[in-house]
Amino acid sequence: MKNGYAFYDEEDVMQQAGVNYSDGRFQSVIEKCTGCERIIENNGVKFCQTYLNPEAKWRLGMCNFATHMKPEIKVAKIRVNPLKAAKRASKSKK
Numbered sequence: 001m002k003n004g005y006a007f008y009d010e011e012d013v014m015q016q017a018g019v020n021y022s023d024g025r026f027q028s029v030i031e032k033c034t035g036c037e038r039i040i041e042n043n044g045v046k047f048c049q050t051y052l053n054p055e056a057k058w059r060l061g062m063c064n065f066a067t068h069m070k071p072e073i074k075v076a077k078i079r080v081n082p083l084k085a086a087k088r089a090s091k092s093k094k
Contacts, residue, residue, distance in 0.1 A: 021047045029054045035068035 021042040029039055029046045038049040048054040050065050057063035062071060 021045070025052055027053050027055065030058065032058050032063070033066070036065075037067040038065060
């Protein structure tokens with residue numbers, strides 16, 4: 001224990017939590033997952049640390065657990081009617 005915090009290895013935490021990646025519940029990661037920080041390697045096979053079936057998370061688009069990708073935010077420019085804008089500006093001057 002250091003500074004009031006206990007530090008554990010990933011394997012210690014997995015053993016305490018009862019996580020067994022080779023029991024068949026966890027499926028291996030797909031190509032889109034490469035580069036993610038949540039990938040754990042166990043016996044030469046890579047698994048997602050947070051989700052049992054990584055392929056299902058990518059079916060509808062981007063995985064919401066992905067740490068290596070950011071969602072694209074589309075900014076739509078709204079066209080303002082110039083007549084309404086002029087009326088609003090003239091109201092605030094009075």
